[in-house]
Amino acid sequence: MMRHNCKLALWAGVSLCAMGTSAMAQNAPAAEAASASDQAIIVTGSRVTRNGDSSPSPVTVIQTSDILTTQPGSNLADALNVLPVFAGSRGAGSNPSTGGSASGGNGAANQLNLRNMGITRTLVLMDGLRVPPTLFNGAVDVDLIPQMLVQRVDMVTGGVSAVYGSDAVSGVVNYVLNHKFNGLRVEGSAGTSEYADARQVEIGGAWGRDVGENGHFEASYQFRNNTGIKRRSDRPWMNLVGIAGLGTAASPFQLYSDLRQKDYPAGGLITSGPLTGQVFASNGVLSPFVNGIATSTAALQLGGGGGTWDSSLLQPMRAHQVFARYDHNFNPALRGYVQFSGNFKQNEMWAEYVRLNNVRLRSDNPFLTTAQQTALAAGGATFTFRNTMSEGEDRRQHTTSNSDQWVFATGLAGDLGAWDWGFDFTHSQATLRTKVENNLNQQRLAAALDVVSTANGPACYAATQSATAGAYANCVPLNPFGPTAASAAALNYIYGTTNYRAVTTMNNLSGQISGSPFSTWAGEVKTALSGEWRLLAFTASSDATSQNFADCTGLRYNCTTATTTYYLTLPEQARVSQTVSEIAGEIEVPLLKDVPLVKAFNVNGAARYTRYNTSGNYVTWKLGVDWQMTDTLRFRGTLSRDIRAPTLYELFAERFVVNVNGIDLLTGQSPVIPSINGGNPDLKAEIGNTLTGGVVWKPSRKFSLALDGYQIKVSDAILAVNGGDASFQAACYASGGASPYCALQRRPGSFSDTSAANAWTAVYNGLFNISEIKTWGADLEANFNSSLFNRPFMLRVLAAYQPHLWFRQPNVAARDQAGAAFGPVGFSATPTVRLTAFARFQPVERVTVDILQRWRNAMALSNDGVWAPGSNHMAPFGTTSLNISWDVKTPAGNSQLFLNIQNIFDATPPIGAFSGNGTRAGLRDGYAAGDDVRGRFWSAGFRFKM
Numbered sequence: 001m002m003r004h005n006c007k008l009a010l011w012a013g014v015s016l017c018a019m020g021t022s023a024m025a026q027n028a029p030a031a032e033a034a035s036a037s038d039q040a041i042i043v044t045g046s047r048v049t050r051n052g053d054s055s056p057s058p059v060t061v062i063q064t065s066d067i068l069t070t071q072p073g074s075n076l077a078d079a080l081n082v083l084p085v086f087a088g089s090r091g092a093g094s095n096p097s098t099g100g101s102a103s104g105g106n107g108a109a110n111q112l113n114l115r116n117m118g119i120t121r122t123l124v125l126m127d128g129l130r131v132p133p134t135l136f137n138g139a140v141d142v143d144l145i146p147q148m149l150v151q152r153v154d155m156v157t158g159g160v161s162a163v164y165g166s167d168a169v170s171g172v173v174n175y176v177l178n179h180k181f182n183g184l185r186v187e188g189s190a191g192t193s194e195y196a197d198a199r200q201v202e203i204g205g206a207w208g209r210d211v212g213e214n215g216h217f218e219a220s221y222q223f224r225n226n227t228g229i230k231r232r233s234d235r236p237w238m239n240l241v242g243i244a245g246l247g248t249a250a251s252p253f254q255l256y257s258d259l260r261q262k263d264y265p266a267g268g269l270i271t272s273g274p275l276t277g278q279v280f281a282s283n284g285v286l287s288p289f290v291n292g293i294a295t296s297t298a299a300l301q302l303g304g305g306g307g308t309w310d311s312s313l314l315q316p317m318r319a320h321q322v323f324a325r326y327d328h329n330f331n332p333a334l335r336g337y338v339q340f341s342g343n344f345k346q347n348e349m350w351a352e353y354v355r356l357n358n359v360r361l362r363s364d365n366p367f368l369t370t371a372q373q374t375a376l377a378a379g380g381a382t383f384t385f386r387n388t389m390s391e392g393e394d395r396r397q398h399t400t401s402n403s404d405q406w407v408f409a410t411g412l413a414g415d416l417g418a419w420d421w422g423f424d425f426t427h428s429q430a431t432l433r434t435k436v437e438n439n440l441n442q443q444r445l446a447a448a449l450d451v452v453s454t455a456n457g458p459a460c461y462a463a464t465q466s467a468t469a470g471a472y473a474n475c476v477p478l479n480p481f482g483p484t485a486a487s488a489a490a491l492n493y494i495y496g497t498t499n500y501r502a503v504t505t506m507n508n509l510s511g512q513i514s515g516s517p518f519s520t521w522a523g524e525v526k527t528a529l530s531g532e533w534r535l536l537a538f539t540a541s542s543d544a545t546s547q548n549f550a551d552c553t554g555l556r557y558n559c560t561t562a563t564t565t566y567y568l569t570l571p572e573q574a575r576v577s578q579t580v581s582e583i584a585g586e587i588e589v590p591l592l593k594d595v596p597l598v599k600a601f602n603v604n605g606a607a608r609y610t611r612y613n614t615s616g617n618y619v620t621w622k623l624g625v626d627w628q629m630t631d632t633l634r635f636r637g638t639l640s641r642d643i644r645a646p647t648l649y650e651l652f653a654e655r656f657v658v659n660v661n662g663i664d665l666l667t668g669q670s671p672v673i674p675s676i677n678g679g680n681p682d683l684k685a686e687i688g689n690t691l692t693g694g695v696v697w698k699p700s701r702k703f704s705l706a707l708d709g710y711q712i713k714v715s716d717a718i719l720a721v722n723g724g725d726a727s728f729q730a731a732c733y734a735s736g737g738a739s740p741y742c743a744l745q746r747r748p749g750s751f752s753d754t755s756a757a758n759a760w761t762a763v764y765n766g767l768f769n770i771s772e773i774k775t776w777g778a779d780l781e782a783n784f785n786s787s788l789f790n791r792p793f794m795l796r797v798l799a800a801y802q803p804h805l806w807f808r809q810p811n812v813a814a815r816d817q818a819g820a821a822f823g824p825v826g827f828s829a830t831p832t833v834r835l836t837a838f839a840r841f842q843p844v845e846r847v848t849v850d851i852l853q854r855w856r857n858a859m860a861l862s863n864d865g866v867w868a869p870g871s872n873h874m875a876p877f878g879t880t881s882l883n884i885s886w887d888v889k890t891p892a893g894n895s896q897l898f899l900n901i902q903n904i905f906d907a908t909p910p911i912g913a914f915s916g917n918g919t920r921a922g923l924r925d926g927y928a929a930g931d932d933v934r935g936r937f938w939s940a941g942f943r944f945k946m
Helices: 028-033 064-069 076-080 370-377 442-449 488-494 648-652 726-734 740-744 915-920
Strands: 059-063 122-126 150-156 171-177 183-193 200-211 215-226 242-244 254-256 259-261 278-282 285-288 300-302 317-331 334-350 355-362 382-388 398-416 419-440 451-454 457-460 495-520 523-542 573-595 598-612 616-628 633-644 656-660 673-677 686-700 703-722 762-788 791-808 833-844 847-856 877-890 893-902 937-945
Touching (some): 064 076, 064 150, 183 893, 442 488, 488 495, 523 648, 633 703, 703 740, 726 740, 740 762
Parallel strands (some): 122 171, 673 762
Antiparallel strands (some): 059 150, 183 200, 183 937, 200 215, 215 317, 242 254, 259 300, 355 382, 451 457, 495 523, 523 573, 573 598, 616 633, 633 686, 656 673, 686 703, 703 762, 762 791, 833 847, 847 877, 877 893
């Protein structure tokens, strides 16, 4: 039965009316379809709407216990990402890079993305309060949320900036905690994949009790450890997958397996002089290079002796999550709380091997045989050389990211007659410490490669010169001539460990009051007024920035004024901050009631004024309509104007460099060059316009159906304009060098020179308010709650249809990312049809069977370029998971044992790759983000409550 006396807990941004534990979470309009003992689920979307059943916004509600039942041991972010409303989220299976804005210093952090419109366009709340950013790009790592006490997760899938503030452009994800937990709950599980990897262990506990007559205390702790999948080669289906071709009619893109990098064999390839084309397939021994089968990209071959790659596939994670809260009722009209939540987490990742690109070596290098020296000397004093560094010694770049996040919150709430009021203060800090091992020191590499003979054997040239002998006294000469020719001492010398530390702090002060000032003949008019002030600050230190250039003094080769000391750089940032002041109001007015064709008709409006000291002043608004035609049929709709303000990173990021290896379409070359990045303090807020409309049909307590359509358009969207992107290159070359996009490249000559000597030497990434994003589609939810063979049975089906996700920029072809598995600038897969179904059946007393079914439709690998026939296709993919639980009653309390099998049929994801990786094809892809790479996964565990 629904409780009619619950208060509007507007101070938390969500109604916290008591609710029962349903066997299967319901969508807000389907709440009454739950069992008779259930209460209506109250959801977000408005600060004045009491019941989710009358929310004008489309809302999806997930009970934590339900979604984790089908995925025990998973963190809540991974569990939520099975829902169709999410696409493009990042996590342990994402790109294992650490540098670059998409990774934000931790490429494995769990970040939610509604409809793949961008992580920073999804607002994350905990009990209606903003969760602070974690990464340097402004993204939130949602592992901060105390999973043991999360009661449910509400997802508002539409713009609600006027209600909740900036960033709520594609929607809101609100974690609702159970503030009245009593007793003790302990749970644990352990699991492993069919391949005996990706092992995970999870154990946690929650405890709560009343303190006297007026207080309540609760606390939780959870430990989670996942060993990950440390090599892509650990899955037989991922066999060096990549794309070759230029995407033109003459050279179409084509997908391959067993794709090798011809110019980078592990033992090293001589690329100039009399021995050009000879390779050190074994240590110190030259032999002709074994060519594979040619592709339309000269640098890529099928098979043969070329170089490979083997970065990690699923990143290991280890986390400790803590939470404590105390609530106190001072009197019937005054309540207060204090709360602490923290997450102390470590992510790991292994990137690919470093490649030496035409380094210059001496022909008399003492690590060469006399015959080799003689042959090479005929071509001059030096020769050039390429190889895949340390593949035989396994010196992959290894990154460890430690995220320490904590949030302290306190507040008061009370009643003033018919009015409710609340006041909250939040102080939070997120510290990210990233350690990069096997980071190539390019200055030391230059010294170690320039080797001369001495009476004591091979030595670094710089160590033999009086001017530089002191600086290079510990230089160890490097032998690159063979897969394992380099000594451990030499590798230790050229590889270093670098450290990055970033701190984000947030102070947030908010207050609100709400009530019903009067009534119309159709019902109470409800209003809410709120204000908020927020200070966000960020600072970062790094001992390997793009401003740390190598000192080339005394180094004869392989060092220039543009060479950074370390291969992977992370940006320093002097303290930057942003203050935000907001005031907002909302009203809900019932206009009609109990007239022909109208059971009830309400309108809802909200407006917010926001002032950013960094990017200006903005007004957002929202209008909503809820028309209940009959007891079983209702219609709803919203129209809103929303904003996303630029993050501190987008505004103030200091210049930093990431080495890239894309294709220069002007010359056809693909050298390793610096990609130069930085912020833009002139950025303004993005403007979103959202239209939603839907119908909810509840013909009985056993069945409900909700269908909502949406259109979201974001203008002045902030775009990272990458000078190396094929579209921007094409716009530049078509203009003959006159396009402003040409300024995003650096090359020796003019744009009319197509010779190899004019290959680009750098590209720039700039941030500008020049993009437009537009998407539309529909979300469907069906709930069925009945019996099967006279035993309880429930079925919930959620579906998302998103036929288009357009990104438009001036003077370049628009890009539709919907239906594509890969895209530039970190875009992930966006299937146009995404389905998730939950089924629960209790065949006998105390035994429950849960089934989770996921499916996505087929996709193109990319919506850009010309593709070889049949190559631009990724098959549909689905997985089935099964959980069997057994309830055991003991004198101490209620226990549950369970056995879980995820991906029970061991479905193998279809392969694919990103066409924009150029001659480094396949390094970081091979599958569509969101597909299951683990294979069949077994786990077992227990739950206990008393």
